Amino acid sequence: MVVVCPRILPGCRLSQITRLLSTKAASVNGTKVEVLGREYTGDHMTNVTPHLLSHIGRDLHLQPHHPLRHVAQRVTQHMYRQYLSPRGNPLFSVHSQLHPVVTTHQNFDSLLIPKDHVSRKKSDNFYINETHLLRAHTSAHQSELISMGFDNFLVIGDVYRRDDIDASHYPVFHQLEGVRLCTLKELYGTHQNMDAYHLFENGERTEDHQGVHSAEAARRMEAELKGCLLGLATSLFGQDTEVRWVDAYFPFTHPSWELEVQINGEWVELLGCGIMEQEILANAGVQDKIGWAFGLGLERWAMKLYGIPDIRLFWSTDSGFLSQFRFDDPATPVTYKAVSKYNPCINDISFWLPKDQQYESADFYDLVRSVGGSLVEQVNLVDSFTHPKKQLTSHCYRIVYRHMERVLTQEEVNDVHRKIEQEAASSLQVSIRITPIVCRGGREQMTEPMSSQ
Numbered sequence: 001m002v003v004v005c006p007r008i009l010p011g012c013r014l015s016q017i018t019r020l021l022s023t024k025a026a027s028v029n030g031t032k033v034e035v036l037g038r039e040y041t042g043d044h045m046t047n048v049t050p051h052l053l054s055h056i057g058r059d060l061h062l063q064p065h066h067p068l069r070h071v072a073q074r075v076t077q078h079m080y081r082q083y084l085s086p087r088g089n090p091l092f093s094v095h096s097q098l099h100p101v102v103t104t105h106q107n108f109d110s111l112l113i114p115k116d117h118v119s120r121k122k123s124d125n126f127y128i129n130e131t132h133l134l135r136a137h138t139s140a141h142q143s144e145l146i147s148m149g150f151d152n153f154l155v156i157g158d159v160y161r162r163d164d165i166d167a168s169h170y171p172v173f174h175q176l177e178g179v180r181l182c183t184l185k186e187l188y189g190t191h192q193n194m195d196a197y198h199l200f201e202n203g204e205r206t207e208d209h210q211g212v213h214s215a216e217a218a219r220r221m222e223a224e225l226k227g228c229l230l231g232l233a234t235s236l237f238g239q240d241t242e243v244r245w246v247d248a249y250f251p252f253t254h255p256s257w258e259l260e261v262q263i264n265g266e267w268v269e270l271l272g273c274g275i276m277e278q279e280i281l282a283n284a285g286v287q288d289k290i291g292w293a294f295g296l297g298l299e300r301w302a303m304k305l306y307g308i309p310d311i312r313l314f315w316s317t318d319s320g321f322l323s324q325f326r327f328d329d330p331a332t333p334v335t336y337k338a339v340s341k342y343n344p345c346i347n348d349i350s351f352w353l354p355k356d357q358q359y360e361s362a363d364f365y366d367l368v369r370s371v372g373g374s375l376v377e378q379v380n381l382v383d384s385f386t387h388p389k390k391q392l393t394s395h396c397y398r399i400v401y402r403h404m405e406r407v408l409t410q411e412e413v414n415d416v417h418r419k420i421e422q423e424a425a426s427s428l429q430v431s432i433r434i435t436p437i438v439c440r441g442g443r444e445q446m447t448e449p450m451s452s453q
């Protein structure tokens with residue numbers, strides 16, 4: 001949010017963006033901007049485009065099995081385990097469906113970002129109008145949630161910044177924010193003479209702490225924050241990962257740090273964090289607590305964790321991408337394999353399972369791989385039913401054929417598909433149900449099973 005690179009992007013005039021969007025989630029039509037059921041009146045600051053608005057409502061971080069959701073779940077689980085109430089319940093609440101349109105007060109003023117700060121520039125943000133914008137960071141919700149009485153919370157959501165688009169930049173990405181406020185008792189435990197300890201004092205602001213914080217309280221908060229985040233980074237990237245703390249600057253924390261980890265010999269910045277400016281807490285009505293906060297980019301973590309080479313892939317609806325993350329335990333280790341740029345060819349195969357013999361889907365998967373080799377990208381069971389009279393079970397599998405280096409012809413796919421049918425019939429004792437071979441090309445999302453008669 002605060003590190004700003006100068007970018008030259010022409011602002012969009014409202015008159016240029018009057019096209020009504022087909023998506024229901026967000027649209028711009030004349031001076032009317034609608035986002036997730038809320039309506040705003042555009043003005044000279046409006047620079048959201050229909051294309052940008054089309055990303056709203058996709059909620060990648062909430063989609064089952066999406067890599068961003070896996071990462072968000074792992075971070076959440078770490079925080080849940082780390083901070084438990086005396087009764088054993090997680091202390092942190094999770095806010096992952098907050099509206100992405102925030103006020104300039106929320107995004108900037110509440111975080112003490114100066115009025116003339118570069119990060120407010122129209123060329124760096126997506127403004128709805130003079131007073132509203134698409135949040136540029138999840139920190140925009142800190143102050144409001146603190147005012148509402150939350151002491152330990154996570155905010156997960158989509159954030160928007162005008163930027164060039166390349167393999168590591170996209171105008172929409174996802175952040176996870178953590179905030180924890182501590183009372184004197186929480187920070188020090190209970191001692192006999194609590195009078196000797198205090199959170200606040202009237203001192204000088206130094207490199208290590210704010211003027212209002214006692215040096216000892218700031219030190220304890222720093223140790224707790226760094227301990228928690230180091231635990232998080234090593235639990236995801238491995239215990240042997242090289243890590244380092246780098247001093248940083250954010251208008252809303254002091255002192256501030258960035259955590260970097262070494263991945264394949266390269267230092268990668270994983271998150272920003274710090275001790276919250278006491279003025280933010282005071283403005284939100286909190287007098288007796290001291291807080292820390294961190295913010296991390298989910299795409300960055302997922303790219304490093306899974307070896308995903310391009311940030312644009314997260315928006316893919318291609319099952320070649322999504323199927324690689326189709327697992328329930330978010331901690332499942334996976335390394336992303338490049339998906340071919342050629343169109344897939346999709347064939348289904350249905351058969352009755354042998355009546356008195358063991359049958360395992362895994363055997364069929366092995367068979368498909370050995371017959372189809374590198375032509376097969378995916379095999380999934382898409383339908384299973386048992387005929388009530390015959391007492392026979394039928395399975396339908398969808399096979400996605402796709403070659404990494406060339407377009408497959410329908411004939412060669414049909415050929416392989418027939419061989420798979422023959423091999424399954426002879427070695428697995430299944431009886432193939434008549435299926436006309438239809439090669440369905442295209443990059444649609446394959447979620448609907450074929451009919452099950």
Ligand code: PHE
Nearest residue numbers: 001137139272273293294295
């Ligand atoms: N909001 C900061 C960013 O987007 C990250 C951050 C969050 C830093 C909380 C400190 C504390 O870069």
